[in-house]
Amino acid sequence: MSSKYSNNLIKSADFIQSLERGLSVIQSFSTEHSTLTVSEAAAITNLSRPAIRRIFLTLESLGYLTSDNGRYALTAKVLSLGYAYLSSKNIWEIAHDPMDELVKQTGESTSISVLDHDEIVYVARIHTKRIMTMSLGVGSRLPAFATSMGQVLLAHLPSEELEEYFEQAILSSYTNHTITDKKQLIKQLEQIRKNGWSLAEQQFEEGLSSVAAPITNRNGEVIAAINISTHTGRNSRKEIKEKLIPLLLQTAQKISEDLARSPHPMNL
Amino acid sequence: MSSKYSNNLIKSADFIQSLERGLSVIQSFSTEHSTLTVSEAAAITNLSRPAIRRIFLTLESLGYLTSDNGRYALTAKVLSLGYAYLSSKNIWEIAHDPMDELVKQTGESTSISVLDHDEIVYVARIHTKRIMTMSLGVGSRLPAFATSMGQVLLAHLPSEELEEYFEQAILSSYTNHTITDKKQLIKQLEQIRKNGWSLAEQQFEEGLSSVAAPITNRNGEVIAAINISTHTGRNSRKEIKEKLIPLLLQTAQKISEDLARSPHPMNL
Structure with a gap:
């Protein structure tokens, strides 16, 4: 598997720039920019208006965009x-039942995420309440260093990749509890690797704590993290350690074992 | 808004073939093909191996693919x-609460879908059980003519678009109850438009029935459908008509009204 942080340098003759540009145009749509004109997309992507125009026309003719009076959506x-990704992995087949069981046991929400550069990406999520916010869930991103799942994933990176991470990551302060000091964070990651779990209390959002544990593949490599998130006050630190963490570790182990048995060589 | 069935012919000078090919390569991954070699992807997409190789290398260098011994994932x-789509729409902001309320009222699952050629695509789903199968939900596709939501969406197509639909759709028989006769289906669609809802009993899957209603934009155009799906036997036809349909229509109206008030011009 290629390093997450390798530059993946390929010969320029092999690189298809128009594919890169087309994908970046799709990504330029967001909650703030639900529709875009050619000029607006040019401003967001730093591409020329003629380039955007051709991409818009191509994506429209392929059915990925619609237009109305010069505004594209x-x-x-x-x-x-995104469905091609989810259906190509057997994440759900394997993780669904253990995650559901965990929600029943704890009364709390659970998620699975993977590392993508300096962010974690949610790939599965089960909410406590029937209220299902998967659209706000799967595919969404959070800074790795400030979340329990991100810390678990960083803690298990090879040291050269962790170095590369710190070279590019911006350790912003999200709450009074965010660890923004590199040295302190590295010490924390060592502790997490030793413990086998991470507890992040209000580090990303006030009032929100979460615990995470690693999910491994058949070679014992950490490929994802699973968490339980809870509101501070609903579970004391003692309850988190005595009740939630053992259940979480059990679930992570169950999923890892099922992954090892799965016929898919690259599950996550 | 351009017709769903227009050929969207653009000048060939404007069409970026490598973007089309790159997207088709992403789509070639599936549950059956969770990893692909260059040769396998070439066979699925009908592209040459050198073309696939360049696309694979480009997608890998952009972080959309990883490789392991010549197998790509x-x-x-x-x-x-996919997240760019979901976050660019305010589907969830608007549909979440009414859908959740509907699940509470009925004890049944509810989904929203839109029409894409001859298929419906799920864009939102709330399951009865906490068990959340959104990965099997949002983004997944079903044949329009054999589902209650698809029938609602077809029933509100302009007649020339419905003609185009029938020209290309394959009316396969999924159960003994699937309506595969074009004339009978057209009659059914007229009835659905008159009623304002569709009831599809075991037309796609034995033991599964669903009712659907249209969701409209501020111009009164049908842009999506919402359904309740239930197991046959859990609700009699009488209960479906007297209890489920009125609640479904209420929910569809609530969502349509909220959409009309929304600042996003193209919500779905």
Whole structure:
């Protein structure tokens, strides 16, 4: 598996720039920019207006965009790209039942995420309440260093990749509890690797704590993290350590064992 | 808004073939093909191996693919493409609470979908059980004619678009109850438009029935459908008509009204 932080340098003759640009145009749509004109997309992506125009026309003819009076919007066909990822992994087949069981045991929400550069990306989520915020869940991103899952994933990076992480990561302060000091963070990651779990109390959001544990593949490599998130006050630190963490570790082990048995060589 | 069935012919000079090919390569990964070699992807997409190789290298250098011994797999970064769609729409902001309320009232699951050619695409889903199968939900596709939501969406197509639909749709028989006769289906669609809802009993899957109603934008155009799906036997036809349909229509109206008030011009 190529390093997450390798530059992945390929010969320029092999690199298809128009594919890169097309994908970046899809990514330029967001909550703030639900529709875009050619000029607006050019401003966001730093591409020329003629380049954007051709990309818009191509994406529209392929059914990924619709237009109305010069304003473009993504269509539901874009979902089928993300769906290709989810259906190509057997994440759900394997993680669904153990995660559901964990929610029943704890009364708290649980998620699984993977590392993508300096962010974690949610790939599965089960909410306590029937209220299902997966659209706000799967595919969404958070800074790795300030979340329990991110810390677990960073703690298990090879040291050269962790160095590369720190070279590019911005350790912003999200709450009074965010660890923004590199040395302190490295010490924390060592402790997490030793413990086998991470507890992040209000480090990303006031009032929100979460515990995370690693999920491994058949070679014992950490490929994902699973967490339980809870509101501060609903569980004391003692309850988190005595009740939530043992259940979380059990679930992580169950999923890791099932992954090892799975016929898919690259599950996550 | 351009027709869903227009050929969207653009000047060939404007069409970026490598973007089309790159997106089709992403789509070639699936549950059956969770990893692909260059040769396998070439066979699925009908592209040459050198073309696939360049696309693989480009997608890998952009972080959308990883490789291991010549086998390629999608990464979680692909999810961010689908996430661009979901976050660019305020579907959840608007539909979440009414859908959740509907699940509480009925004890049944509810979904929203849109039409893409001859298929419906799920864009939101809330399950009865905490068990959340959104990965099997949002982005997944079903044949329009055999589902209650698809029938609602077809029933509100302009007649020329419905004609185009029938020209390309394959009316396969999924159960003994699937309506595969075009004339009978057209009659059914007229009835659905008159009623304002569709009831599809075991037309796609034995033992599964669903009712659907249209969701409209501020111009009164049908842009999506919402359904309640239930197991046959859990609700009699009488209960469906007297209890489920009125609650469904109420929910559809609430969402349509909220959409009309929303600042996003193209919500779904």
